[in-house]
Amino acid sequence: MAQIIVVTSGKGGVGKTTSSAAIATGLALKGKKTVVIDFDIGLRNLDLIMGCERRVVYDFVNVINGEANLNQALIKDKRCDNLFILPASQTRDKDALTKEGVGQVLSDLAKTFEYIVCDSPAGIEAGAMMALYYADMAIVTTNPEVSSVRDSDRILGILQSKSKRAEENLEPIQELLLLTRYSPKRVKTGEMLSVDDVNEILAIPLVGVIPESQSVLKASNSGVPVILDQDSDAGLAYSDAVDRILGENVPLALQLK
Numbered sequence: 524m525a526q527i528i529v530v531t532s533g534k535g536g537v538g539k540t541t542s543s544a545a546i547a548t549g550l551a552l553k554g555k556k557t558v559v560i561d562f563d564i565g566l567r568n569l570d571l572i573m574g575c576e577r578r579v580v581y582d583f584v585n586v587i588n589g590e591a592n593l594n595q596a597l598i599k600d601k602r603c604d605n606l607f608i609l610p611a612s613q614t615r616d617k618d619a620l621t622k623e624g625v626g627q628v629l630s631d632l633a634k635t636f637e638y639i640v641c642d643s644p645a646g647i648e649a650g651a652m653m654a655l656y657y658a659d660m661a662i663v664t665t666n667p668e669v670s671s672v673r674d675s676d677r678i679l680g681i682l683q684s685k686s687k688r689a690e691e692n693l694e695p696i697q698e699l700l701l702l703t704r705y706s707p708k709r710v711k712t713g714e715m716l717s718v719d720d721v722n723e724i725l726a727i728p729l730v731g732v733i734p735e736s737q738s739v740l741k742a743s744n745s746g747v748p749v750i751l752d753q754d755s756d757a758g759l760a761y762s763d764a765v766d767r768i769l770g771e772n773v774p775l776a777l778q779l780k
C-alpha cells in the first residue's frame with residue numbers, strides 16, 4: 524500500500540516546495556520508491572527545485588486528460604534511483620484537476636510506488652483541496668509567525684472535515700508539524716514564535732524544525748534538493764524529519780531548541 528503524503532500550509536512561500544523536494548529525495552535515499560507530484564498548476568516550481576525542468580514533456584494534467592500515460596509523464600530523477608517527478612502543467616485552467624482524475628492517477632501510482640508526495644499550492648482553493656483530499660499523512664508546513672500559524676490551523680480544520688478520510692469516516696489523516704525558516708536568534712529577541720509557542724497553538728506532533736538557511740537558496744538555484752547538501756544545517760534537519768516520517772525516534776538538534 525502506498526502512503527500518500529501532502530505537504531500543505533494554507534499560506535504561500537513558507538517552504539512547501541522546498542520541503543516536498545527534500546522529503547521525497549530523503550525517502551528515496553532510504554530505499555523507498557517515491558514519486559513527488561506538483562499540484563501547483565500554472566506555477567511549476569517543483570521541477571526547477573528538482574533540477575529537471577528541461578526534461579518536462581508531458582505533465583499531470585496531460586495524464587488526467589488522457590493525452591499521455593504515466594510512463595510518458597514521469598521523470599526519473601538523475602541522482603536517486605528510486606525517485607520520480609510528476610510535473611505540473613503550465614495551463615491557466617485551475618479546474619484541470621478533477622477529483623476523479625486525481626484519484627485515478629494516485630491509484631495507478633499506488634500500484635508501483637511506496638510513497639506519493641503531493642506538493643500543494645497555497646490557499647484553500649481547488650488545487651490545494653485536490654492535493655490534500657486523498658492524503659494519509661499531512662506535513663503541515665509552518666513558519667514561526669502568527670499569520671502562518673493561523674493559516675496552518677485553518678488547514679487542520681479542512682484536513683479534518685473535507686478530506687476523503689473525513690468524508691468516509693475512516694481513521695483521520697495523520698497530521699505532523701514541520702516548522703521551517705526557523706531562526707533561534709530571532710526567537711530569542713522575540714521577533715519569532717518558539718517551537719513551544721507553535722506547538723501549543725497547533726497541538727500536533729512535531730516532525731521537524733528546519734532552520735532559516737542560505738543553503739536552501741543555493742540549493743534551489745542549482746536545482747539540487749537541499750537534503751543532498753549534508754554539510755548544511757537545513758539538509759541535516761530534513762534528514763532527521765525523513766527519519767521521523769519513517770517512524771524513527773530522532774531527538775531535536777540542540778541548536779534548534
Ligand SMILES: Nc1ncnc2c1ncn2[C@@H]1O[C@H](COP(=O)(O)OP(=O)(O)O)[C@@H](O)[C@H]1O
Pocket residue numbers: 532534535536537538539540541542568645703704705733734735736737739740743757
Ligand atoms: N529553510 C529555509 N531557509 C531559507 N529560505 C527558505 C527556507 N525554506 C524555504 N526558503 C525560501 O522561501 C521561498 C519559498 O519557498 P517555497 O518552498 O517555494 O515555498 P512554498 O512552496 O510554500 O510557496 C523560496 O525562496 C525558498 O528558497
Ligand SMILES: [Mg+2]
Pocket residue numbers: 539540541563568643644
Ligand atoms: Mg510551492
